[in-house]
Amino acid sequence: xxxxxxxxxxxxxxxxxxxxxxxxxxxxxxxxxxxxxxxxxxxxxxxxxxxxxxxxxxxxxxxxxxxxxxxxxxxxxxxxxxxxxxxxxxxxxxxxxxxxxxxxxxxxxxxxxxxxxxxxxxxxxxxxxxxxxxxxxxxxxxxxxxxxxxxxxxxxxxxxxxxxxxxxxxxxxxxxxxxxxxxxxxxxxxxxxxxxxxxxxxxxxxxxxxxxxxxxxxxxxxxxxxxxxxxxxxxxxxxx
Amino acid sequence: xxxxxxxxxxxxxxxxxxxxxxxxxxxxxxxxxxxxxxxxxxxxxxxxxxxxxxxxxxxxxxxxxxxxxxxxxxxxxxxxxxxxxxxxxxxxxxxxxxxxxxxxxxxxxxxxxxxxxxxxxxxxxxxxxxxxxxxxxxxxxxxxxxxxxxxxxxxxxxxxxxxxxxxxxxxxxxxxxxxxxxxxxxxxxxxxxxxxxxxxxxxxxxxxxxxxxxxxxxxxxxxxxxxxxxxxxxxxxxxx
Numbered sequence: 001x002x003x004x005x006x007x008x009x010x011x012x013x014x015x016x017x018x019x020x021x022x023x024x025x026x027x028x029x030x031x032x033x034x035x036x037x038x039x040x041x042x043x044x045x046x047x048x049x050x051x052x053x054x055x056x057x058x059x060x061x062x063x064x065x066x067x068x069x070x071x072x073x074x075x076x077x078x079x080x081x082x083x084x085x086x087x088x089x090x091x092x093x094x095x096x097x098x099x100x101x102x103x104x105x106x107x108x109x110x111x112x113x114x115x116x117x118x119x120x121x122x123x124x125x126x127x128x129x130x131x132x133x134x135x136x137x138x139x140x141x142x143x144x145x146x147x148x149x150x151x152x153x154x155x156x157x158x159x160x161x162x163x164x165x166x167x168x169x170x171x172x173x174x175x176x177x178x179x180x181x182x183x184x185x186x187x188x189x190x191x192x193x194x195x196x197x198x199x200x201x202x203x204x205x206x207x208x209x210x211x212x213x214x215x216x217x218x219x220x221x222x223x224x225x226x227x228x229x230x231x232x233x234x235x236x237x238x239x240x
Numbered sequence: 241x242x243x244x245x246x247x248x249x250x251x252x253x254x255x256x257x258x259x260x261x262x263x264x265x266x267x268x269x270x271x272x273x274x275x276x277x278x279x280x281x282x283x284x285x286x287x288x289x290x291x292x293x294x295x296x297x298x299x300x301x302x303x304x305x306x307x308x309x310x311x312x313x314x315x316x317x318x319x320x321x322x323x324x325x326x327x328x329x330x331x332x333x334x335x336x337x338x339x340x341x342x343x344x345x346x347x348x349x350x351x352x353x354x355x356x357x358x359x360x361x362x363x364x365x366x367x368x369x370x371x372x373x374x375x376x377x378x379x380x381x382x383x384x385x386x387x388x389x390x391x392x393x394x395x396x397x398x399x400x401x402x403x404x405x406x407x408x409x410x411x412x413x414x415x416x417x418x419x420x421x422x423x424x425x426x427x428x429x430x431x432x433x434x435x436x437x438x439x440x441x442x443x444x445x446x447x448x449x450x451x452x453x454x455x456x457x458x459x460x461x462x463x464x465x466x467x468x469x470x471x472x473x474x475x476x477x478x479x480x
Contacts, residue, residue: 059464062463062464063464065464066464069461070461073327076316076326077322082317086316086317090313090333094337176427176430179423180423181423183419183420183421183423184420186416186419190416190433193430221306221309223305223306224302224305224306
């Protein structure tokens with residue numbers, strides 16, 4: 001709270017609006033997290049009903065994105081925020097775009113849960129679930145970092161993506177080997193591969209959100225810069 | 241020009257700033273278009289050098305994104321735009337994010353051009369090139385629509401994505417059949433599949449940009465709404 005400088009506004013109404021829109025982002029994040037968690041559980045337990053629930057809930061995520069976007073544009077037009085307030089609104093606009101796309105990817109994973117797999121193929125799904133849990137942990141951590149605008153936690157998420165990428169590559173190799181050994185399985189395994197790719201992309205999006213948090217707190221755009229440079233930014237002074 | 245209401249600002253400086261940032265978006269768009277075009281040509285002619293050029297040029301796209309983003313935040317803070325000016329700035333912030341990701345996908349396609357393919361596999365590449373040309377046409381059209389803030393052109397691009405999706409699905413089936421017939425080819429064909437997926441995603445991003453154009457001109461967010469509803473929006477009145 002202190003970090004967000006909420007106390008400094010002359011207008012209480014402005015405070016309330018910023019706080020409301022931040023809370024809404026956290027609700028949206030919670031919903032997306034639930035969607036991913038349900039999609040993974042649906043694969044784990046071959047629960048078609050739960051997969052259907054994920055598919056039918058996606059529109060709620062989309063609706064929240066459009067609503068929050070509107071609120072942000074409204075705040076900019078009415079309150080004409082500057083400095084850190086403006087950075088917060090911009091960070092929110094970008095964060096919800098990534099959250100919405102994470103929701104889309106969760107939907108793709110839920111579709112895989114609706115297929116049936118042989119006992120043999122179940123082994124591959126375990127690796128997919130492992131990657132899924134790793135990404136879910138990243139998502140939780142970055143949402144938590146967003147809630148507290150915690151720079152160190154954001155940086156940690158940013159670094160974790162590399163680990164997720166490695167796990168994704170190992171899984172891809174495993175899946176390709178399986179396809180080469182049993183070519184009839186290709187269409188089915190391809191769906192597992194797409195899911196793995198979806199998870200890997202979600203990791204990238206968590207990394208994006210971490211970058212928006214760093215942008216908000218430090219006032220520096222750290223996209224497309226080296227990890228070392230980000231580390232210097234995180235450890236340096238705070239922006240005004 | 242008339243559509244953009246550029247004449248109405250009291251401050252000439254503001255006009256110039258908005259115009260400068262719009263031109264920069266068009267430069268970025270031109271660069272991304274060139275990257276995609278080069279990536280497709282590199283595959284077509286097995287030109288490793290051209291592929292390398294695409295890879296080494298990606299940082300220019302990234303740099304432009306960060307610069308334009310900064311300019312937009314600066315304009316909001318300094319000029320406190322309202323109504324259609326604010327919508328333009330928001331549309332720009334979102335458009336460049338999609339353009340940057342299209343650039344990333346072009347980079348992925350260029351990587352495939354660095355591999356060698358058998359005569360037999362060349363046939364599959366032709367299908368990939370066809371999809372590539374379709375997406376390139378969509379990208380050109382949406383950038384042109386952006387330059388003129390042309391609602392009808394934006395709507396046309398929005399509809400074209402469906403066609404691109406169908407072509408992508410046909411290509412995917414073709415590639416899977418090939419893999420099933422020659423399992424040793426799997427790792428190589430997988431790269432072609434990823435490229436096809438990259439192209440399909442680029443189409444989605446062109447569709448996103450079309451939606452931002454509609455948002456700017458009509459003041460309505462048409463994401464996640466049915467094509468019929470978008471058509472009604474496009475054909476209805478203009479926003480203030």
